Amino acid sequence: MSGLKARINAGETVIGSFVKTPVPHVVEILGLAGLDFAVPDQEHAPLDLGAMDQLALASRAAGLPLVARCWGAVAGADFAAAGSGLRGVMVPHVADRGTAEAVMAAVKFGRGSRGLSPSPRAGRYGTLAAPDYTAKSDAETVVMLQIEDKEALERLDDIAAVPDIDVLFVGPADLSQSLGCGFPSAELDAAIIRVIAAARRAGVAAGLFVGDESQIAAWRERGVSVFVCGSDQGLLMKGARRIIEAGRA
Structure with missing residues (x-):
């Protein structure tokens, strides 16, 4: 099954990595390595609009879908979806249904409030007719909402019920901080399992950051x-540590 959104909605396991370095070569290398997607991290890295545009170009060259982690819920989602050629958005700290609805309104043309122009890259610089552009964008754009706050745990079903969400994605570091528990800890694991259960009830995917492939x-x-x-x-x-440790052994 092709297309990141289609693969996610079909329940396939997909694996990506954050990108924090503002150079396109990193995206090309990760694509050649075989990752399913990558997440340029505007929340915790110096990725400005120009850098994001270059990463989006590299993603096309490498065939690696990019899902941008935005610096702010609604404004960030609006930019990331605005036509640079990214495949989706990951939005931090979605703790209630109202925020989830605002994100979807910023990302999906079908909600009726996202600004429309086929002139950017995603609209093939104006060569794609507006109805085709909006339909393609709404059908292919991935939306991952991050569950990172203890308040969100009490509103999971409301958040997950918002139409067109693809992933409830747990940010375990922020969630552990909000809960006041260890990272890792049994309490954090229990919270993650609650998110997984809510995602399953809503028929959406559950996502998680892990520090290590193990x-x-x-x-x-x-x-x-x-x-x-x-x-x-x-x-x-x-990789660098592995080299120096082996060389000094």
Whole structure:
């Protein structure tokens, strides 16, 4: 099954990584490595609009879908969906249905309030007719809402019930901070399992950040199908440390 959104909605396991370095070569390399997608991290990295545009170009060259983690819920989602050629958005700190609805209004033309122009890259610089552009965008854009606040845990069914959401994605570091528990801890695991259950009830995918690939199998067994594993910085650090440790052994 082709297309990131189609694969996610079919329940396939897809694995990506955060991108924190504002150079397009990283996206090309991750694409050649075989990742299913990558997440440019505007929330925690110096990725401005120009850098995002270059990463989007690289993603097309590498055939690697990009899902941008936005710096702010609604405004960030609006930019990320605005036509640069990204395949979707990951929105931090969605703690209630109202925020989820606002995100969807910013991303989906079908909601009637997203600004319309086929002139950007995603509209083939004006060569794609407006009805075709809006239909294609709404059909292919992935929306991942991050569950990172203890308040969100009491509103999971309301959030997940918003139409066209693809993934309830747990940010475990922020969620543990909000809960006041350890990362990792049994309390955090229980909260993640609550999100997985809510996603299953709503018929959407559950997603999770993991720091290491060794954690994927266990969480896949529990029902997670969308994983973001580490980051480009982490991969570089891990590889460099492995070299120096082996060389000094």
